Amino acid sequence: MKHLLSTENLSAANAIRILDTAEEMAAVGDREVKKLPALRGRTVVNLFFEDSTRTRISFEAAAKRLSADVINFAAKGSSVSKGESLKDTAQTLAAMGADAVVIRHWASGAPHRLAATDWIDAAVINAGDGTHEHPTQALLDAFTMRRHWSKLKGSASTGADLTGMRVAIAGDVLHSRVARSNVWLLRTLGAEVTLVAPPTLLPIGVEHWPCKVSYNLDETLEAGVDAIMMLRVQGERMNASFFPSTREYSRRWGFDDARLRALDELGLKDTIIMHPGPMNRGLEISSAAADSPRSTVLAQVRNGVSVRMAALYLLLSGDTREAATTPGTARSDKESN
């Protein structure tokens, strides 16, 4: 693995390796001195073309716990806002000796461009690109699910996958990079995924994805789920006629108090409620659901640091043993050149 651009081509071996490494990193977070010397002298640049305080500080905390030097480069208030191109920005960072670039960009595919061109030779981590992918979010979600699933089964997380786990992902799939990254990664890890959304918020071609699709959240819950992940829905979508009103959206596709009670009535006592944040309380998720013991929202944030430490460590520590023994598809090979 030279880059982490997507989960679509991430092999099961590499995914589990990242999750297992994240377990080790999580142990560091429980120590009094939350710091490892692993990346001392290495430079990690957080290159953010789109506002995202949560993801940025998560990566920043991860890099600092590994003793890397961290540079935050936000598009606003920088030369980027004066019209500097992605190419010039990348070449500038290369000239400054960046070892890894964590990039968040509003344009789908921007991290792929950085990785595929000769503009910069650093490891590239996709911290969310447009409506394409957000691989570290999916990895931290999978990490959270795996801990829960392993605990239920009474076995260790390390080395495990998600075989048999039923996961529903509900909301604006069309515009969600989180949904895409989760669908591919959860498939790779053996989970059974159902997407739940109004038909207007599902992409054309979703029928070819390795998951089930439902327009009805209640039926999906009744069929039984082990984790329900609610996606953020922007109220502005209403203005583009994706749905008639936020109230109608909430009634049909929001995880409200009635559906929280329904989990109990259905006997789904171990089902967890997930959300990548930031939440629209009262729209896609009710406060009672977000704050219930089933909610893993804060655990996801906590696990995010561990997973990002693992990704940075594996990409920058020069340990490529497993990547060499688990070649991906031709395309993923190309991406990692």
Add this chain to the structure above:
Amino acid sequence: MTETATGTATGTYLIRGAAILGGDAEDLLIRDGVIAERGTGLSAEGATVIEAPGLVALPGMVDIHTHLREPGREDAETVETGTRAAALGGYTAVHAMANSNPVADTAGVVEQVHSLGRASGWVDVRPVGAVTVGLAGEQLAELGAMADSRAQVRVFSDDGLCVHDPVLMRRALEYVKAFDGVVAQHAQEPRLTAGAQMNEGTVSAVLGLAGWPAVAEESIIARDVLLAQHVGSRLHVCHVSTAGSVEIVRWAKERGINVTAEVTPHHLLLTDELVRSYDPVYKVNPPLRTDADVQALRAGLADGTIDVVGTDHAPHPSEHKECEWAQAAMGMTGLETALSVVQESMIETGLMTWADFARVTSTVPAAIGRVADQGRPLEAGEPANVILVDPAARWTVDPHKMATMGRNSPFAGRELPGAVIATFFKGHPTVLDGKLNTPYRYAADTAGAGSSS
């Protein structure tokens, strides 16, 4: 070749043993700008002899859809560089699209482009006039003034933008009947394609790029063929890209509607799978579609539903492609690869012959554009717009070796068949041995006389 042709007084060339339209080998004697003789065993005093066994002789290609960028974007292409590329690609005429800056929406601008074309002398440059002022889609441009100008415009298009207002489209279709014009529609429903980045389908779903649905093209074509039928006008559909569009055009032709349709070389060969690289060299409008669409377009071109190949040659400066996909300009170069791509997709697949090739790249596009002296048969007495093609050649596309200023060829690195060995424009070799020779020089006193000098 050091001579410079002047007016109609060009040199004498004897082409020996070329397969005429891919048929039997014959000789062609070119003298004084016309094909003087066609036959076997020809000879002529003082003629430059070109031994052409194994080569195919075809009428000079006529591009119905070229962006020469001048005036306004001379950093992307000029009439000089674009027409050099055209000559090397086997063209003897190109239709220069109207989306320059200023827009070609007045007699002054089309005459300027026309004059630049004559000064360059590599091909016949036929300006396309804008349908609406500034391509804004609100008010008809002075179509009659452009038709009557020295440029003698017959093709009108807002290409790059769709004439989406149905009333305006109806009026344009009606109005151009007064001077035998044609409206060339860029079929793209704007509301269905707001922010569109690529073909909407399984690939866009995975890549998270905003979709350009086939229905946005097909719904406009369906509307326009019905409008053309209603007002009895001539309609040309630019760069048809979907299987559904082919079906609608086929239906319209069966009903006797006067519609012609065009396909680009890239839509005959490439699919949206290439977008998975996020390399903007594959970003084009209309977008690359699916393999099913490619097959339908090939079948439509072979059976005559699609009338012509138009390159939609769209050079861009490299900075407009060296960026994020969503920021990148749409468009691909095409003049220097069109022949090879059509050979690969249509002839080597057995779908068409070289005679069919001549029909879709020369005869019919010349007829659509009302270019009287182009797309003619290779017979004695006809204007000598002739190309020689080596169908056995194979070459690897290198955009940096092209005459166009655009480096945005989606075929870069690809091996393609077929090479243009010679291009005769008005009897003068603009290309010899596969290399640029010298341009044709118009006699000074014919500068204002249109294309038939």
